[in-house]
Amino acid sequence: MSFVDLHSHVIPAVDDGVKTLDDARALLRGLRSLGFAHVVATPHIRTALFENEPAALRRAFDALVAALGDDDALPSLGLAAEHHVDDVVFEKLAAGDGLPYPGGRAALVELPETRFPLGIDGRFFDLMVRGVRPVVAHPERYAPLFRGSEPLATWVSRGVGAQLDLMSLVGRYGKNQQRAAERMLDQGLYLVAASDAHKPEHLPLVEAGLLALERRVGASGARALLVDGPRALLGEDAAL
Numbered sequence: 001m002s003f004v005d006l007h008s009h010v011i012p013a014v015d016d017g018v019k020t021l022d023d024a025r026a027l028l029r030g031l032r033s034l035g036f037a038h039v040v041a042t043p044h045i046r047t048a049l050f051e052n053e054p055a056a057l058r059r060a061f062d063a064l065v066a067a068l069g070d071d072d073a074l075p076s077l078g079l080a081a082e083h084h085v086d087d088v089v090f091e092k093l094a095a096g097d098g099l100p101y102p103g104g105r106a107a108l109v110e111l112p113e114t115r116f117p118l119g120i121d122g123r124f125f126d127l128m129v130r131g132v133r134p135v136v137a138h139p140e141r142y143a144p145l146f147r148g149s150e151p152l153a154t155w156v157s158r159g160v161g162a163q164l165d166l167m168s169l170v171g172r173y174g175k176n177q178q179r180a181a182e183r184m185l186d187q188g189l190y191l192v193a194a195s196d197a198h199k200p201e202h203l204p205l206v207e208a209g210l211l212a213l214e215r216r217v218g219a220s221g222a223r224a225l226l227v228d229g230p231r232a233l234l235g236e237d238a239a240l
């Protein structure tokens with residue numbers, strides 16, 4: 001198995017993810033043992049909460065890679081960010097001052113959980129004209145999508161990517177979120193499934209999520225979301 005995890009919080013002390021190098025190593029080893037051969041670190045960039053600049057995240061990532069050293073039990077690593085879409089962060093991302101996925105073709109975006117910002121459709125379009133495909137993190141966790149898949153389905157039909165949080169499938173965030181995830185899976189809306197792991201304690205939930213995913217969509221469906229979708233977003237020149 002060589003899954004690609006496009007959503008993780010594995011850089012110590014830059015957001016609400018792992019706090020120490022030991023936890024980073026434990027989480028990464030665990031993800032590797034679950035089948036993830038490549039993991040992209042996606043620390044939060046969020047106004048007022050996580051004021052992370054791309055250059056500082058790059059330095060923290062390089063320090064992590066150096067500290068981990070050569071270790072066959074670890075996945076290979078990449079760096080991007082989870083951009084919380086507010087006015088400030090979106091302007092930065094659209095201006096090329098964000099941290100898209102390696103290869104620069106796509107960027108992970110997170111929306112407010114209770115209400116979508118006005119004009120979000122136009123913002124997604126702005127990004128796509130700039131050659132950056134928005135990838136919506138865990139749409140199943142957003143209240144406006146608990147009862148139905150619009151507007152996500154429309155966004156997806158226009159080229160936006162949707163990314164499942166594996167832990168949603170086993171009820172980590174609640175029943176509404178789990179049911180929305182199952183519906184979106186059945187509707188074929190997702191391009192990618194990812195861990196969104198923040199600490200080693202999440203590993204059993206990620207493992208259960210992988211099993212639930214395979215039960216729901218079969219082995220080939222799971223492979224599409226864990227291998228093919230992520231690779232398509234990274235592009236052939238992204239180092240895996």
Ligand SMILES: [Fe+2]
Pocket residue numbers: 007008009082137196
């Ligand atoms: Fe996240």
